[in-house]
Amino acid sequence: MQISGQGALITGGASGLGLATARRIVAAGGHVTIIDLPSSQGAAIADELGGVFVPADVTSVDEVQSAVATAQAAAPLRIVVNCAGIAPPAKVLDREGNPAVLADFERVVRINLVGTFNVLSQASAVIAKNELIDGDRGVIVNTASVAAFDGQIGQPAYAASKGGVHAMTIPVARELARYGIRVCTIAPGIMETPMLMGLPQAAQDSLGQQVPHPSRLGRPDEYAALVQHIVENGYLNGETIRLDGAIRMAPK
Numbered sequence: 638m639q640i641s642g643q644g645a646l647i648t649g650g651a652s653g654l655g656l657a658t659a660r661r662i663v664a665a666g667g668h669v670t671i672i673d674l675p676s677s678q679g680a681a682i683a684d685e686l687g688g689v690f691v692p693a694d695v696t697s698v699d700e701v702q703s704a705v706a707t708a709q710a711a712a713p714l715r716i717v718v719n720c721a722g723i724a725p726p727a728k729v730l731d732r733e734g735n736p737a738v739l740a741d742f743e744r745v746v747r748i749n750l751v752g753t754f755n756v757l758s759q760a761s762a763v764i765a766k767n768e769l770i771d772g773d774r775g776v777i778v779n780t781a782s783v784a785a786f787d788g789q790i791g792q793p794a795y796a797a798s799k800g801g802v803h804a805m806t807i808p809v810a811r812e813l814a815r816y817g818i819r820v821c822t823i824a825p826g827i828m829e830t831p832m833l834m835g836l837p838q839a840a841q842d843s844l845g846q847q848v849p850h851p852s853r854l855g856r857p858d859e860y861a862a863l864v865q866h867i868v869e870n871g872y873l874n875g876e877t878i879r880l881d882g883a884i885r886m887a888p889k
Contacts, residue, residue, distance in 0.1 A: 638773040638868055641666030644712030646705065648695050648721035648756055651677035653830040654780065655720035657857030658864050659686055665865060667716065670708035672701070672756075695721045695752030701759045709763050715775040717760045718864055722749045722780065722798075724832070726791040742794040749798035753779050757809065757820070765816040774817040776868045779806065781824040781877060787886040799824070803877045810875035819874040821867045826881025828855040848882035855880060 645662045649655035650671035659669045659682065669688035672695065673679040683690035691707050693700035708714045727741050757777050764775035781802040788796025803822055810820035827833065827844050833854065834841070845853040863880055867873050 638771050643715040644668050645716035646670045646708040647718045648672040651679040651682050654857050654860045657861040658718050661861040668712035672704050705759050705763050717777045719753045719779045724795045728791050745794035746798045750801040777820045778864050779822040781822050783826045783881050790889040807875045822877040824879045826884045848884045
C-alpha cells in the first residue's frame, strides 16, 4: 500500500522511534496524527510536520476513540504504528528478598500490552470501513522488543508485556485479514532512544559493541524505514521482525 495521501496514527510519536516514523511517513506523502502524553512535545512536532496532535493515554478507551476519530477526519486512516511504551526495571525480589510491588508490574503490562491492543482495536474498527486500496484497507505495526525473546534480569514486566505484543500478532493478523488489514510487529534491539541517549557516551559505546554487526546502537530511522517497508510490501503480514543487528541479550 502506498503511503501518499493516507492517514497514519502514531502512538508515542513525539520522540524516539515514533517521531522518526512520523517524519518518514510525512516525507512519503502521508498525513500523521500523533498520540502522546500532554507533557510531550507532540503539539510542536505536529506543527512541524503539518499533522495533528492528540494528547491521550493509550489505555483509555474514550481518549483513543477520540484520537482515532480525529485521525480519520484529517485523512483516511490506513496506517497505525504503536510506539508508546515504558521500560522501568524491576526484579521479582528486591535486595532484601521482598516481592515486587504488583502494581508496578501491572502498570508496565497495561501500558505496553493493553494499550497496544486498545489502539489497534479502536483503530481497526474505523479502518475496516474504509475502501480497499491495492488490496489493503490498512496496516497496523506494533512494537515489541528483543526482550520478548531474551529478556534480561530486571525485565520480567517489560519482557512479559512485549512478549504479549509478539504473541498476539498472528491471531490479530488472521482475524483482521477478512477486512483487508495487515498486522506486523517489529522487535527492536538496542536503539538510540531518548532513554539510552541519556547515558554517558562510554556506556552507549559499550552497548553498541555487544551488537554483532553493525556494532552500534540502532537508529530510529532504521525502525521507521522498516515500518515504511511493511506498509508498502503487501505480502508482509502476521510477522514479528527482529531489528537488532543479530544481538542476543545476555542475562544481565
